[in-house]
Amino acid sequence: MKILVINGPNLNLLGKRDKDQYGNISLEEISDNLKKEFPDISFDFYQSNIEGELINVIQLAERDYDGLIINPGGYAHTSVAIADALSVLKIPKVEVHLSHLVNREYYRQKLITAASCDGYVSGFKELSYGAAVYILMNISKKR
Amino acid sequence: MKILVINGPNLNLLGKRDKDQYGNISLEEISDNLKKEFPDISFDFYQSNIEGELINVIQLAERDYDGLIINPGGYAHTSVAIADALSVLKIPKVEVHLSHLVNREYYRQKLITAASCDGYVSGFKELSYGAAVYILMNISKKR
Amino acid sequence: MKILVINGPNLNLLGKRDKDQYGNISLEEISDNLKKEFPDISFDFYQSNIEGELINVIQLAERDYDGLIINPGGYAHTSVAIADALSVLKIPKVEVHLSHLVNREYYRQKLITAASCDGYVSGFKELSYGAAVYILMNISKKR
Amino acid sequence: MKILVINGPNLNLLGKRDKDQYGNISLEEISDNLKKEFPDISFDFYQSNIEGELINVIQLAERDYDGLIINPGGYAHTSVAIADALSVLKIPKVEVHLSHLVNREYYRQKLITAASCDGYVSGFKELSYGAAVYILMNISKKR
Amino acid sequence: MKILVINGPNLNLLGKRDKDQYGNISLEEISDNLKKEFPDISFDFYQSNIEGELINVIQLAERDYDGLIINPGGYAHTSVAIADALSVLKIPKVEVHLSHLVNREYYRQKLITAASCDGYVSGFKELSYGAAVYILMNISKKR
């Protein structure tokens, strides 16, 4: 099974940013930990700060992957364009957030991109990614 | 590890209700499947349609359990009282929803109880429960 | 034909409460009057102040009744949980209100439970119940 | 007893319009059915697409009728002028809607004209008219 | 091909009204220009200030015409009744506006009637009508 993990703006800074909200490990460590924990799955990690580059990668995901995990960062709340790209994609899609959005600023309550995914996981720091893998694996088993 | 799984109003009807939204297996089957999948964990399932009874059970959870999974059903959007009960409780707490709330009625967008949990998982039908167990197990490992 | 008439919080006080809004006869008198006016129909009246008990009764209604009349009292405007229970029930359902909600407090304009019924009747004091019976009888005739 | 039944814009098209919402019988058939079902009552049916003509007829209703049934169609949600005309009229008034407004567009949730009636019935297709007659008959008996 | 062009309130004043918003030619000139530009199409122009008369004409349009162009003027933002009439009509329908609504008063941002058409054209003064004819002609060709 092949999973693409797309990470939006500022997630390259993980580990430096506010640790109460985001945890204190970097995106690389999250990637390494997932590979150890789920050795049978092939992971590709992608990060960009540019909205349109994220759309480019989403558009191509269907060809090569069995599932998508996306942490859209700040674009989760504003990008109709990413939402449109996700809604075309037919593989299983899980949106993840490191922080617990419900307890943050009002403008993080509006979820534009999540509406084009199968569901979302929010609030468990790096475990949000692991839970998403758990979900994709089990969807895959049932098919 | 002992996990309490609290289920709110109408979840006793699972399997009869709108299958597109909720999946077609019953609460008992969810319970059985979790026990098979996670044999090292002890699960107690509780269901009630009565808001105050759910509060009674939440208040007692800390004594006997290492983690809580709660699917508050319709009370997720209205019950300040359940939110207050959850915020007193100090064990890890995961709110789960079978359906994808973001794509449903406007009055399901307001999340009152989730704000008193560590995070939430929404949209993956019975897999939402499994993902919650995955999360609680890993929180437990780190402590 | 068997009709279940469910009455929510404070309707046990009928006849004592503000008579301009609710009329001056009690729930028992409403029940007696309906039985006299519609001798061919069997009526069961149920009243509770507890949200979850009302849900319990709604869940069981399908087995024994051909139609449901519900006056949810104050829960009409707040209970997503009762709305969910009603939406599972497949027999004809009519929501009734004694008072004319359109002319009352703003928080009585939001109708959560009515959306899960076939329609509603509001404003005619005890006649709202009679009109509901008229409707259920005629739906039954057409089937 | 004499009842005037006023019907607003597009109700002359009944039977051609979206049948899920409005039922599949015409205004003439509703009129005929009511006359058969309630032979002791004299009915006059009036329909117009023009707001001001409806007001003209409402203003004259008090002289000749014992009760009014009004289905204001789309004007139910916008016409302060019809509401003003109804509030002057002292005979019993019932507003009816064929469709279940609570489950339709947001702009059908605002009820301007209903506030000037004694109450309203919504959602039971042609039965909404019959229930209104039932209510007017019983109000008349009590006087 | 026969096209009916319905014009709402105050469009009989065209050419006298604020020229920045509406352009400086009259409705008659628009009609004449369209007939010259599209000689193969038969046009009927109708104008009324009365909401219900517009509904009367819309209801009859299906019998005699292949397409409808409507400029509802001020009723575009308030008339649920015209919207209902349009939604029954099955021929292609284009709503046009001379002025650019997006840059005008807040109460011109709510589009009630456009929702019952196939689409709308706004902001190009008399060219909005021509563009609507272009669209109806091409829809007609594809059928």
Place this chain on the structure above:
Amino acid sequence: MKILVINGPNLNLLGKRDKDQYGNISLEEISDNLKKEFPDISFDFYQSNIEGELINVIQLAERDYDGLIINPGGYAHTSVAIADALSVLKIPKVEVHLSHLVNREYYRQKLITAASCDGYVSGFKELSYGAAVYILMNISKKR
């Protein structure tokens, strides 16, 4: 000096309607009193319940009158079409209301047509008309 006084829906009922809000004299008496009080001015009174007929009369007013008084009744709060007609008219225009709008229903707080007049007078029962005449006379003197 010639003044046209246009009265909207239900003002033909003046004297019968709620006297606390509107005073207890009829439109005819208002007309007679103005003619006695201002013998040098020629008044024409017009009343209609039909929105489009009011627009027709407004469109023609410029030709024959030096000033306009309009009491749009319920259309004051909903009619973009009357507002559009008024904004084309270049003679002085005063909107009057018998009742004190600020202390009435929320939907009477939105003033659509007043924005196309020079100003408005509200709350002084029949004196609102007299004050409007006073204003038009003085505007006329200054020119």
Place this chain on the structure above:
Amino acid sequence: MKILVINGPNLNLLGKRDKDQYGNISLEEISDNLKKEFPDISFDFYQSNIEGELINVIQLAERDYDGLIINPGGYAHTSVAIADALSVLKIPKVEVHLSHLVNREYYRQKLITAASCDGYVSGFKELSYGAAVYILMNISKKR
């Protein structure tokens, strides 16, 4: 007859301020003109920029005057305290505005103090004061 004319903040600048909105004569000239036009009436003009001083004067008005004209300036939209003072006062009260509030900033649409007067006149520059005198004179005649 004795009339008190209270003027709120910045009205001492009249004639210097934006002339399109407020006209080009000063408060003194308004006072002089009223005294010439209504020689039988005794006028006292008061102006202050201080909210509490305006309240002090309003509280004393009942003892010495038969009518009150108030132009509260910017306090019209914010001062609950002035509104409270006016509501205690039992003589006839007319609120006036020089400019046409309906066509100005959104925060000038909320009328707090007008609700405690008998009515208001808005938009006719200095004529708004004259119309208020006309109204107070006629109220006085009827008593």
Place this chain on the structure above:
Amino acid sequence: MKILVINGPNLNLLGKRDKDQYGNISLEEISDNLKKEFPDISFDFYQSNIEGELINVIQLAERDYDGLIINPGGYAHTSVAIADALSVLKIPKVEVHLSHLVNREYYRQKLITAASCDGYVSGFKELSYGAAVYILMNISKKR
């Protein structure tokens, strides 16, 4: 004098919950302190987490008590049903809150049940109860 003190959901946890908001003494200690401070008054304390049970107790209070103190906890902001029960009750009623609601979450600003009491006291921790007793004693003296 007999006073009933009704306490809503989670107040049985008092002393364990967030001490900044609620103070650090238990409901039992509050009860004991009141009895010592006001030895001439008879107090009955009742606590339940269940909305309908609170309604049951409120309905019976009139028979046996001279005054009611209610701390509805989280139901203060959501329960139309408790508000309805309180509005039937004719003895003096004081709503109390331990915490200062004005400085808490937005959903604690909406006060549904307080509108059916004579007034409310908020923010003084256990002293809110004492102040309520002070008020009921003095109301009682005046009668």
Place this chain on the structure above:
Amino acid sequence: MKILVINGPNLNLLGKRDKDQYGNISLEEISDNLKKEFPDISFDFYQSNIEGELINVIQLAERDYDGLIINPGGYAHTSVAIADALSVLKIPKVEVHLSHLVNREYYRQKLITAASCDGYVSGFKELSYGAAVYILMNISKKR
């Protein structure tokens, strides 16, 4: 113990104003009654209609008093400046209202100044002041 009691605009009129809302005794009588009821406490009463004078007095209160009672009248809902002054003051502060704000106009629901006090008491007419003294005395005892 020394308590300063600050009273805002129009409270000098107490006893003349609407007696249903405010009770029928004057501010002097409230002052006299408190002095009789609490002979060990020294009270200073201050009243002004001017916002800035109230701020001046609040700024000086810390030097000479052990507690503050403030009834800000209409400024409770609008004055950010008084709220700022109160938040600097470190002695215990209780806001009181004679009337029951929850049941009054919408613009009295916004509490700006209360947020800078320790809590508030609303609805018990003159008893609101007594309850505030009770609270300040008991806060003082605990220190």
Place this chain on the structure above:
Amino acid sequence: MKILVINGPNLNLLGKRDKDQYGNISLEEISDNLKKEFPDISFDFYQSNIEGELINVIQLAERDYDGLIINPGGYAHTSVAIADALSVLKIPKVEVHLSHLVNREYYRQKLITAASCDGYVSGFKELSYGAAVYILMNISKKR
């Protein structure tokens, strides 16, 4: 005449995306069809998913083109930056949408970029582009 046609995010997927909304032909086919239908016009098609690249192209358009057609996709509803770029551009500009925005999600009702164009066409699938060309041609003729 030279026309630049700018297409925003996800329009490169046309033909694969939801065909009910967008029609079933690709962007290339739209381009080819326009060139056949309007052989005298020179068209350049540009597509990008990246907001800033679209801005770059818009900024350069004035130099080489006589008219602009823009379908901003999801950026139509969020991009103040694209709106700013368009407002600098002085050639005629038409915004087009394939789908009928009025009948879609609430967040597609806000039109940010359209306000900087001359007008817009929405709802006619590929014909929206053709209508835009028709409009630009005719604007060009008049100059």
Place this chain on the structure above:
Amino acid sequence: MKILVINGPNLNLLGKRDKDQYGNISLEEISDNLKKEFPDISFDFYQSNIEGELINVIQLAERDYDGLIINPGGYAHTSVAIADALSVLKIPKVEVHLSHLVNREYYRQKLITAASCDGYVSGFKELSYGAAVYILMNISKKR
């Protein structure tokens, strides 16, 4: 060059108030520091807690000063009257705030008075004043 620096309510307390928001130096020290830093400029500092006194001073500023700096304190968010006074004044005007308003209470987001200034500076504690002087000096140079 002569600059008037007007300071609103509670700014006389500077140095005592919450130091995180406002910095820890007094208004006198700000005044002294500016005079040292800009020895060629003549500064007059004025402070009052009374809204109307601030208006009085603003009205007189034009006669004697070349520029105005205003920190309206809490009145920045509520005073239409101060805004009106500022809009009459023709010398350059800069509004300053010590604290960073964007990160404070929602009611500090509404800026009423700033709209009548040339611009504003917010968030840099005492440096906000210095930046305002820098701006006024440079505006002066260009003239």
Place this chain on the structure above:
Amino acid sequence: MKILVINGPNLNLLGKRDKDQYGNISLEEISDNLKKEFPDISFDFYQSNIEGELINVIQLAERDYDGLIINPGGYAHTSVAIADALSVLKIPKVEVHLSHLVNREYYRQKLITAASCDGYVSGFKELSYGAAVYILMNISKKR
């Protein structure tokens, strides 16, 4: 001292855009003027229309600069992603706007990115940049 000046979309057009809002000098001239006025400071100017490129540059600023000035253009009101990037950066940050945002479109009132800066300056055209330099210099002196 080294200062990075980041400029968002369309600021490369400065001097061509609406001169009332933005002034008539180009970004290059602003840069040159600052270098002349502050010869001891080293400035780097960066401009991009692409949201993600701005984020890339912000992320790197900490390494090489002592202070940041950012004019985010249209992204100021929509970009949660830029706000997140700024909040990680620990050097002093000043947001500047050439135009006076308070007097512009409603969608320019929401300030997303400013919340992650130390403060902002708005409305003084090119002087806004100079004031920001003044502020950064003085912050630097105090450290």
